[in-house]
Amino acid sequence: MAVILCHSPKGGTGTTFLAAQLALAFADRNRDVTVISTAMNDSLPLHLALPPAVTLPDLEGQAEDAVMVQGIDLRNCARAPRDPDFVPMLQDAGLLSPASERVLIIDVPSGERGLAQRLLPFASLHLCALTPAPDCVALLPQFHEELGEGALDQTLFLVNCLDETRRLARHTTAFLRELFGANLIGRVRQDESVVEALAMLQTLGRYAPSSAALADVTEIAEHVLLRLAAQAELAPQPAPAQQPQTGDIAPAGKSRAA
Amino acid sequence: MRADAKVLLERLGRQDFAYKEFADRFADLELWPIFEALLKDQRLFTQSRADAQQEQPAITPAPATADLPGSAQVAAPAAPAPAQSLSSMPLSALFARYEAEAGNRPTAETQNDVRSLLRQLSEANAKGNL
Numbered sequence: 001m002a003v004i005l006c007h008s009p010k011g012g013t014g015t016t017f018l019a020a021q022l023a024l025a026f027a028d029r030n031r032d033v034t035v036i037s038t039a040m041n042d043s044l045p046l047h048l049a050l051p052p053a054v055t056l057p058d059l060e061g062q063a064e065d066a067v068m069v070q071g072i073d074l075r076n077c078a079r080a081p082r083d084p085d086f087v088p089m090l091q092d093a094g095l096l097s098p099a100s101e102r103v104l105i106i107d108v109p110s111g112e113r114g115l116a117q118r119l120l121p122f123a124s125l126h127l128c129a130l131t132p133a134p135d136c137v138a139l140l141p142q143f144h145e146e147l148g149e150g151a152l153d154q155t156l157f158l159v160n161c162l163d164e165t166r167r168l169a170r171h172t173t174a175f176l177r178e179l180f181g182a183n184l185i186g187r188v189r190q191d192e193s194v195v196e197a198l199a200m201l202q203t204l205g206r207y208a209p210s211s212a213a214l215a216d217v218t219e220i221a222e223h224v225l226l227r228l229a230a231q232a233e234l235a236p237q238p239a240p241a242q243q244p245q246t247g248d249i250a251p252a253g254k255s256r257a258a
Numbered sequence: 259m260r261a262d263a264k265v266l267l268e269r270l271g272r273q274d275f276a277y278k279e280f281a282d283r284f285a286d287l288e289l290w291p292i293f294e295a296l297l298k299d300q301r302l303f304t305q306s307r308a309d310a311q312q313e314q315p316a317i318t319p320a321p322a323t324a325d326l327p328g329s330a331q332v333a334a335p336a337a338p339a340p341a342q343s344l345s346s347m348p349l350s351a352l353f354a355r356y357e358a359e360a361g362n363r364p365t366a367e368t369q370n371d372v373r374s375l376l377r378q379l380s381e382a383n384a385k386g387n388l
Binding site for chain 1: 288301
């Protein structure tokens, strides 16, 4: 099981867009994917071409209530930030089991820093979308402090909504490139077709297959898959006697210790 | 996507296009005050990292291309950034390759005034010394 935490220091940076596009890209590559949104006001369905009337079933909802889009299992757990049993619930559902081939993507709103901190030890990767704007980069020190230094090892950053015709946006991206080095894995160009696709109730791939943003986010998805594959190669193969029991699963960082 | 743009892309045989390539040379980049403030923020730039950098610079300076006033050398602007993450190196080292080396450590004043360093780079660039 690969667990990808999508969480950013600031709202409106495109975290839900990123979670949805990653899920679609993984599903295109025949990976089993579950996406859990933890937002109270959830825009994830819209990013997957579902009409606003659709609400996602709870994580513990019945199988017949499941909402599937292109093979992606979509769930919502808006109570997660305040529910201390959220992580044990994921474990009980087998969603954190190392034996599973399923990719779990968890979209955590920017304001729910505590939930992100709780999930980080179980995450294979933490994806952080930033916009090339001062009000976003100004939050990085606080973000860094709250997540802790160790968390940054598994954090990959990307610049979203980049308009390269804008001087400040270019300079900010260059600054972030210097700041994060190889952990800045890409950029997604600003593209009107992203919001047009939402308005058309279509996925971006269907509405604008030649979209610049789609090409960029597809590149990022491939990069993430490569990272996950590299992590899987480095992960030790547990002996049968050492298999963790249900409800007693070690955090990803510990189980992957080389 | 507009039909005319779609037709144009098809004629060009491209998936997407940019109207212009906007590649800034380092000498053209500005260190906006917010960047300077971030570089000085202790939450990003912890003391332990500062100490580590003083003992051993995390970034090896790129080959110098020209001498600057004050016996300063500057890295080639086109040199790619080393593939090191924030978590693996002190933040003070991020721009260390742009700072003076050449045997003499930069003065405290120079260290704290990155803007003046950028001005020096711009002047050197204008004189054709870069």
